[in-house]
Amino acid sequence: GCGTADPEAEQKEAEDNVVAAEEKKEPEVIKPHQGLNQEPTPIKIERVGENEVNVEMTAQITDIEIAPGEFYKAWTFNGEVPGPLVVVEEGDVINFTLKNMDPAIPHSMDFHAVHTAPSKGFANVEPDETGTFTYPANNPGVFMYHCGTNPTLSHIANGMHGTIIVKPKDGYPTDDLVDREYVLIQNEWYDYNDLEDFTYGEPNYVVFSTKALKDGDRNTNGDTFTLKDEPLLAKVGERVRIYVNNVGPNEVSSFHVVGTVFEDVYIDGNPYNHMKGMQTVQLPASGGAVVEFVVTEVGSYPFVTHQFEHAQMGASGILKVTET
Amino acid sequence: GCGTADPEAEQKEAEDNVVAAEEKKEPEVIKPHQGLNQEPTPIKIERVGENEVNVEMTAQITDIEIAPGEFYKAWTFNGEVPGPLVVVEEGDVINFTLKNMDPAIPHSMDFHAVHTAPSKGFANVEPDETGTFTYPANNPGVFMYHCGTNPTLSHIANGMHGTIIVKPKDGYPTDDLVDREYVLIQNEWYDYNDLEDFTYGEPNYVVFSTKALKDGDRNTNGDTFTLKDEPLLAKVGERVRIYVNNVGPNEVSSFHVVGTVFEDVYIDGNPYNHMKGMQTVQLPASGGAVVEFVVTEVGSYPFVTHQFEHAQMGASGILKVTET
Amino acid sequence: GCGTADPEAEQKEAEDNVVAAEEKKEPEVIKPHQGLNQEPTPIKIERVGENEVNVEMTAQITDIEIAPGEFYKAWTFNGEVPGPLVVVEEGDVINFTLKNMDPAIPHSMDFHAVHTAPSKGFANVEPDETGTFTYPANNPGVFMYHCGTNPTLSHIANGMHGTIIVKPKDGYPTDDLVDREYVLIQNEWYDYNDLEDFTYGEPNYVVFSTKALKDGDRNTNGDTFTLKDEPLLAKVGERVRIYVNNVGPNEVSSFHVVGTVFEDVYIDGNPYNHMKGMQTVQLPASGGAVVEFVVTEVGSYPFVTHQFEHAQMGASGILKVTET
Ligand SMILES: [Cu+2]
Numbered sequence: 001g002c003g004t005a006d007p008e009a010e011q012k013e014a015e016d017n018v019v020a021a022e023e024k025k026e027p028e029v030i031k032p033h034q035g036l037n038q039e040p041t042p043i044k045i046e047r048v049g050e051n052e053v054n055v056e057m058t059a060q061i062t063d064i065e066i067a068p069g070e071f072y073k074a075w076t077f078n079g080e081v082p083g084p085l086v087v088v089e090e091g092d093v094i095n096f097t098l099k100n101m102d103p104a105i106p107h108s109m110d111f112h113a114v115h116t117a118p119s120k121g122f123a124n125v126e127p128d129e130t131g132t133f134t135y136p137a138n139n140p141g142v143f144m145y146h147c148g149t150n151p152t153l154s155h156i157a158n159g160m161h162g163t164i165i166v167k168p169k170d171g172y173p174t175d176d177l178v179d180r181e182y183v184l185i186q187n188e189w190y191d192y193n194d195l196e197d198f199t200y201g202e203p204n205y206v207v208f209s210t211k212a213l214k215d216g217d218r219n220t221n222g223d224t225f226t227l228k229d230e231p232l233l234a235k236v237g238e239r240v241r242i243y244v245n246n247v248g249p250n251e252v253s254s255f256h257v258v259g260t261v262f263e264d265v266y267i268d269g270n271p272y273n274h275m276k277g278m279q280t281v282q283l284p285a286s287g288g289a290v291v292e293f294v295v296t297e298v299g300s301y302p303f304v305t306h307q308f309e310h311a312q313m314g315a316s317g318i319l320k321v322t323e324t
Numbered sequence: 325g326c327g328t329a330d331p332e333a334e335q336k337e338a339e340d341n342v343v344a345a346e347e348k349k350e351p352e353v354i355k356p357h358q359g360l361n362q363e364p365t366p367i368k369i370e371r372v373g374e375n376e377v378n379v380e381m382t383a384q385i386t387d388i389e390i391a392p393g394e395f396y397k398a399w400t401f402n403g404e405v406p407g408p409l410v411v412v413e414e415g416d417v418i419n420f421t422l423k424n425m426d427p428a429i430p431h432s433m434d435f436h437a438v439h440t441a442p443s444k445g446f447a448n449v450e451p452d453e454t455g456t457f458t459y460p461a462n463n464p465g466v467f468m469y470h471c472g473t474n475p476t477l478s479h480i481a482n483g484m485h486g487t488i489i490v491k492p493k494d495g496y497p498t499d500d501l502v503d504r505e506y507v508l509i510q511n512e513w514y515d516y517n518d519l520e521d522f523t524y525g526e527p528n529y530v531v532f533s534t535k536a537l538k539d540g541d542r543n544t545n546g547d548t549f550t551l552k553d554e555p556l557l558a559k560v561g562e563r564v565r566i567y568v569n570n571v572g573p574n575e576v577s578s579f580h581v582v583g584t585v586f587e588d589v590y591i592d593g594n595p596y597n598h599m600k601g602m603q604t605v606q607l608p609a610s611g612g613a614v615v616e617f618v619v620t621e622v623g624s625y626p627f628v629t630h631q632f633e634h635a636q637m638g639a640s641g642i643l644k645v646t647e648t
Numbered sequence: 649g650c651g652t653a654d655p656e657a658e659q660k661e662a663e664d665n666v667v668a669a670e671e672k673k674e675p676e677v678i679k680p681h682q683g684l685n686q687e688p689t690p691i692k693i694e695r696v697g698e699n700e701v702n703v704e705m706t707a708q709i710t711d712i713e714i715a716p717g718e719f720y721k722a723w724t725f726n727g728e729v730p731g732p733l734v735v736v737e738e739g740d741v742i743n744f745t746l747k748n749m750d751p752a753i754p755h756s757m758d759f760h761a762v763h764t765a766p767s768k769g770f771a772n773v774e775p776d777e778t779g780t781f782t783y784p785a786n787n788p789g790v791f792m793y794h795c796g797t798n799p800t801l802s803h804i805a806n807g808m809h810g811t812i813i814v815k816p817k818d819g820y821p822t823d824d825l826v827d828r829e830y831v832l833i834q835n836e837w838y839d840y841n842d843l844e845d846f847t848y849g850e851p852n853y854v855v856f857s858t859k860a861l862k863d864g865d866r867n868t869n870g871d872t873f874t875l876k877d878e879p880l881l882a883k884v885g886e887r888v889r890i891y892v893n894n895v896g897p898n899e900v901s902s903f904h905v906v907g908t909v910f911e912d913v914y915i916d917g918n919p920y921n922h923m924k925g926m927q928t929v930q931l932p933a934s935g936g937a938v939v940e941f942v943v944t945e946v947g948s949y950p951f952v953t954h955q956f957e958h959a960q961m962g963a964s965g966i967l968k969v970t971e972t
Pocket residue numbers: 075106107108147148149155160
């Protein structure tokens with residue numbers, strides 16, 4: 001019968017729960033990945049026409065230090081988690097190449113910035129194969145990318161996510177005011193390759209990372225310590241712009257920088273979606289924003305998700321402001 | 325004393341937890357609902373004046389297949405979960421009739437689209453009785469409705485929710501661009517009639533359904549499979565509009581369609597709340613939106629909540645795009 | 649090895665879980681706070697110049713009744729949870745004094761409304777000491793404040809949070825329409841001083857409180873019952889404005905008033921961030937809003953977070969509307 005609870009079944013379920021606690025085996029590194037730690041492969045981005053850019057990325061298995069001394073044999077793009085930043089211009093056609101160096105599992109690429117039929121443009125690339133795809137990026141903004149191979153939650157949670165910025169043709173109305181800009185990405189870490197924990201558990205860590213907008217900028221992985229130990233930097237009086245993206249996989253973000261107010265915010269990074277004077281910006285899972293704020297005094301400005309259980313799990317970092 | 329932990333009480337609480345795991349009885353179908361499976365009753369919507377519409381709905385107990393082979397003896401409006409779509413015009417007065425065919429429990433109707441004193445306009449209708457109510461719908465948009473009878477969480481989570489669209493008098497600025505439109509509703513399913521799981525648990529399933537905007541459109545229930553097995557349809561090159569509503573009861577939604585970008589978004593479906601170029605729209609619990617996007621290639625476009633644990637629990641479906 | 653699961657370690661972890669359930673000791677009131685219940689100290693707010701205001705607050709340990717008969721020995725500002733409302737004008741400089749009457753723990757103040765280097769302007773004040781700070785409030789809106797002392801999650805969750813309103817220099821475009829205004833704050837309560845429950849648990853209660861905008865208005869604590877037993881009041885036909893703030897610490901809010909629609913909404917309380925016709929406003933953790941709505945009939949209008957598990961945990965109250 002529909003929804004009928006059978007008392008004996010219930011009793012058995014309850015006993016199973018107790019037994020389960022004793023017998024439960026955690027997922028581990030799959031056989032073909034054991035001992036594998038593929039050296040990070042640089043991303044290749046090359047402009048080949050006024051409105052055409054070639055992007056080549058690699059799916060690979062690489063150890064990532066997610067907390068001091070704790071490594072995660074991540075499924076990655078290019079050996080980084082989040083993957084390397086991709087920057088293109090509004091109106092570009094992207095010729096995308098995915099090399100799959102994972103010996104065991106197919107992977108794929110889903111750019112939130114493009115228009116394509118996912119069943120073709122975001123198709124699987126088999127182990128040791130290379131796939132090529134072409135699609136336009138016609139909407140400006142700060143977009144998530146991720147592997148979309150089934151089960152997608154496992155591919156994202158194991159590390160296959162990142163950010164693509166599509167620069168608006170006509171810029172942002174506040175471009176001239178900005179002195180310095182950074183990328184920040186929020187992601188979660190769970191029990192290793194554990195679809196049950198990915199689905200029903202809470203994050204073990206929630207973390208931030210930064211990615212290089214230009215030569216000399218840093219690329220960090222999503223971990224609990226790097227952006228606390230080695231802060232982002234700014235000078236007193238500067239207006240700082242942050243391209244922020246919450247790649248999840250599961251949690252929304254309440255992005256906040258302590259000690260300041262966001263003068264201007266562009267939701268999902270689209271210049272049309274202009275908000276002002278915000279203390280905190282709500283980022284849905286996969287959502288992005290451009291936020292701008294002025295740092296008026298010398299000192300340390302933490303950034304967090306103000307869902308403080310997540311800050312407690314690691315999601316904070318420091319912007320250090322020094323004399324000009 | 326305030327907040328003082330008594331070690332003996334703590335020890336006992338801990339033991340209780342172990343015992344609880346062994347003795348816990350799950351809620352079951354209440355006696356008067358056992359064996360009851362009331363045939364779906366069609367909703368009646370009749371325009372009776374230029375700005376006046378009669379709507380008649382039924383509270384009833386009906387089995388809903390929420391996952392393949394798994395039925396839930398739902399508390400429903402009209403034998404559907406979510407209930408049938410209601411569409412009225414901005415400025416309409418709604419004469420609403422609720423027939424309560426549930427033999428055991430009072431039910432009620434809370435339309436988020438109307439102005440009324442809830443203690444009167446959303447009052448309980450007792451078993452086997454009929455209530456009539458009148459209220460204006462003066463705000464355009466995509467609104468949730470639900471039973472508001474105490475405990476409201478149980479009435480919503482057991483199935484008594486749905487969507488009412490109030491069409492804007494002056495339309496949306498993008499009306500002329502739209503080729504095709506659908507309704508999508510996100511809802512959660514928990515353990516059967518289990519207020520404890522509704523409150524403290526995680527969803528067993530998160531699901532989408534579609535409802536008929538016009539004759540010939542489909543009405544599906546919120547389940548894990550229908551919109552995967554029998555996709556929504558569009559033609560290549562079309563602009564698709566979706567009226568989307570997250571009826572919860574508990575979770576927010578990060579609504580996203582893979583392979584495209586929302587060109588235009590109207591938060592809560594109000595033309596004034598216009599956003600552009602969004603990858604994902606954040607829907608609070610009960611929140612709605614109108615989203616529009618173009619599908620540029622033949623193939624399959626999944627829609628999800630990008631809170632991927634929920635997609636993994638069922639919250640995805642397919643929009644299939646074919647040649648014109 | 650990275651992410652490698654050791655079966656014996658797993659077996660041990662599983663056994664530990666069972667043992668843990670039997671042995672777990674809950675945190676209790678720390679020694680120096682036992683028996684302490686400091687009388688609420690009134691906040692002092694004094695305008696000392698056209699654009700300068702002195703604000704003096706107190707960190708103190710005070711019992712708060714969070715549910716009928718259940719007291720929490722809270723870490724508070726001024727003996728209230730949330731702390732007292734602070735209202736200043738856009739462009740004010742705030743001279744802020746924090747007296748720390750807590751005999752044991754340093755505390756601090758982080759106003760989301762101001763610009764300062766947190767490492768200085770939000771610095772710790774040691775037990776029995778007094779700190780003074782000066783910073784400008786140049787952005788209008790509805791902002792959270794909270795203690796930022798490490799671990800911040802514990803200081804917020806134990807009670808050290810509240811709301812500061814910065815009144816916009818040029819007002820809101822709808823100022824002339826408003827008949828009555830209130831402040832509502834949403835916060836969560838967890839197991840007593842339990843950083844583990846703060847981080848990994850679910851709230852025991854989610855609650856609303858109201859704070860005085862002018863003399864004669866009420867100041868209530870965040871509890872499950874007061875705003876149900878003694879409702880907010882309005883007259884039929886009035887437009888009611890609510891300054892609403894979600895101080896968390898962890899959960900986002902889907903703020904909704906039953907029986908009406910928000911005619912005008914200002915996200916984070918900034919007049920620029922104008923939305924219309926919303927059923928529900930999404931508040932990130934720490935986020936604020938100004939919402940305005942008309943109550944058209946005599947009766948009771950509940951307000952809730954429409955994340956109904958939280959309403960079930962306490963987050964509802966009543967606005968009672970009577971004849972003019
Ligand atoms: Cu993958």
